[in-house]
Structures are given as structure tokens and as C-alpha cells.
Amino acid sequence: MFELLALTALIYLFLNRKKKARKPRTLEAELKxxxxxxxxxxxIGSDIKRFLLDVLNDNAxxxxxxxxxxxxxxxxxxxxxxxxxxxxxxxxxxxxxxxxAAQINGIPTNVNAELGSSATPEAIVKIVVKN
Numbered sequence: 001m002f003e004l005l006a007l008t009a010l011i012y013l014f015l016n017r018k019k020k021a022r023k024p025r026t027l028e029a030e031l032k033x034x035x036x037x038x039x040x041x042x043x044i045g046s047d048i049k050r051f052l053l054d055v056l057n058d059n060a061x062x063x064x065x066x067x068x069x070x071x072x073x074x075x076x077x078x079x080x081x082x083x084x085x086x087x088x089x090x091x092x093x094x095x096x097x098x099x100x101a102a103q104i105n106g107i108p109t110n111v112n113a114e115l116g117s118s119a120t121p122e123a124i125v126k127i128v129v130k131n
Contacts, residue, residue, distance in 0.1 A: 044077065044080060044081045044085060045088075045129065047076075047077050047080070047081075048077060048081075048085060048088055048089055048092070048129065049125065049126070049129040051070075051073055051074060051077060051089075052089070052092065052125050052129065053122055053125055053126075054070065054073065055070060056121045056122055056125065057122075058070065092125075092128055092129055095128050096124060096125070096128060099111055099124060099128070103119075110127075111124055111127050111128075114127055115127065
């Protein structure tokens with residue numbers, strides 16, 4: 001009876017253990033970790049930029065809005081970057097709305113200086129989302 005109870009407790013503890021992520025112990029390992037994080041942020045920024053350009057392309061070609069392809073693409077970005085990617089995309093959308101309002105009201109912006117009068121949505125996304 002005691003053996004069964006001890007064995008059950010041992011199996012329970014084995015199955016419910018938590019594995020801790022080890023922190024880098026050397027300077028080289030810490031530097032490698034920092035470089036990996038910075039490269040990941042750049043890649044995520046590029047993915048978000050590509051997503052915005054794909055949505056603009058879909059809109060220009062009269063393709064289905066909220067298609068399975070775009071939703072899956074957005075889900076991959078969200079899974080990879082977490083809630084920060086949602087904030088980042090809404091920040092870009094807010095900047096684009098501010099630029100549109102400034103252009104309608106005739107207020108000069110840095111986008112006007114860089115693109116002149118031939119501003120397309122794709123060019124504005126490339127200016128706003130610089131990597």
C-alpha cells in the first residue's frame with residue numbers, strides 16, 4: 001500500500017515538473033541572445049510590412065477581403081510576435097490615417113517631401129514602415 005502511494009506521488013511529481021529556461025551564463029551567450037532577439041524584431045517588422053502590402057495588393061485587385069490566406073498570414077505574425085504585433089499594426093494604421101488627414105487638409109508632411117505628389121499607398125507603407 002505504501003509503495004503504491006509513493007509510486008503515485010513520484011509519477012505525479014515527474015509529470016508536473018516545470019522546466020526553467022536557463023539564462024546565458026557567458027558574455028558570448030548573452031551577446032548571441034541579444035543578436036537573435038534584434039534579428040527577430042527586424043524579421044517581424046518585415047513580415048508586418050509584407051502583410052500590409054499584400055492587403056493593399058488584394059484591395060487593388062478586387063480580391064476577397066478577410067481571405068483565409070490573409071487571416072493565416074496575420075495569425076502567423078501574431079503567433080510569432082505576440083500582442084506587440086497587433087499594437088504595431090494599429091500604430092502603422094494610425095500613422096497612415098494621420099497622413100491621409102494631413103494630405104486632405106493640405107498640411108505638408110515628411111512623406112510629401114520624400115514622395116512628392118505621386119504618393120501611392122504602397123509607397124506610403126514603405127516610407128512609414130522603414131526597416
